Amino acid sequence: MPAGSAFTSNQSDEIRHAVVTAGQETGLQFFVYVGQVTGDVRAHALRRHAALGAVAEFAILVLVEPNARRVEIVTGDTARRRLDDRAAGLASLAMATSFAGGDLTGGIVNGIRMMAQAAARPPVLHEHDGD
């Protein structure tokens, strides 16, 4: 495969749209990284998540490494309460299945939708800061 972007502009728009929609639906922040990673993939995903700084707490990072054939989902402190590891695991499995069929865009979009559904904003009776 020649160097260049892995996604057409349409595919990029699709993923961006899924990311934005999921963010609006859940109040969390979704990030997707697709690319090569040197060294341990999980450790790199954690560092990337930490590098988000202030939003890391509410962030859900999806890291797709096509060479290592791995997908990593990292949820922040607060994000984890909405999207537990079980739901994240389910989404990661669904994504991996799509990726195995060569469909990167479809897998990412579907995985994000699944996570957004799992973490959909629960009914808020009274809002308060932190807990």
Next chain:
Amino acid sequence: MPGRTRVLNVQPVSVTVAAVRTPRRLRPVAAGAALRCAAIASVAVAALGSAVLAAGPALAIGERGDPGHKLPAIETVAIFVGIPVGVAAVIAFLVFLPSIVSGPRYRPGRPWTATSSWFGEPLGSETAAASITTLPPATLDGGGASARW
């Protein structure tokens, strides 16, 4: 068959038995076979007939005299090799066109050399991620999942 039996004067009993047996079972089959035969015959007549009809004018050389110059070798090759190869090339091009337009595509098992993509604001930077040595509690207390394919 019936004509023959009449001529030979075979016992009438056997003929009647045959007559009783045959009609119900054989009629649809016989009709179908007849239809098929008719269809085959009509196709054969049409094919042969058109060939024979076309042969007349085609063989009528000399009516107008000169049949024209012989094709030179280069022209022969161009027509009988060049045109088919050209048509095949056009079809092959049309087949590959969609993948040429859509650009590089991920295929499981093939090496990945495409540039990395990041979706979501703010954009995370490679250097910021590389400079982190200790993970903050926001990440450490988090969770997640991983899968391979």
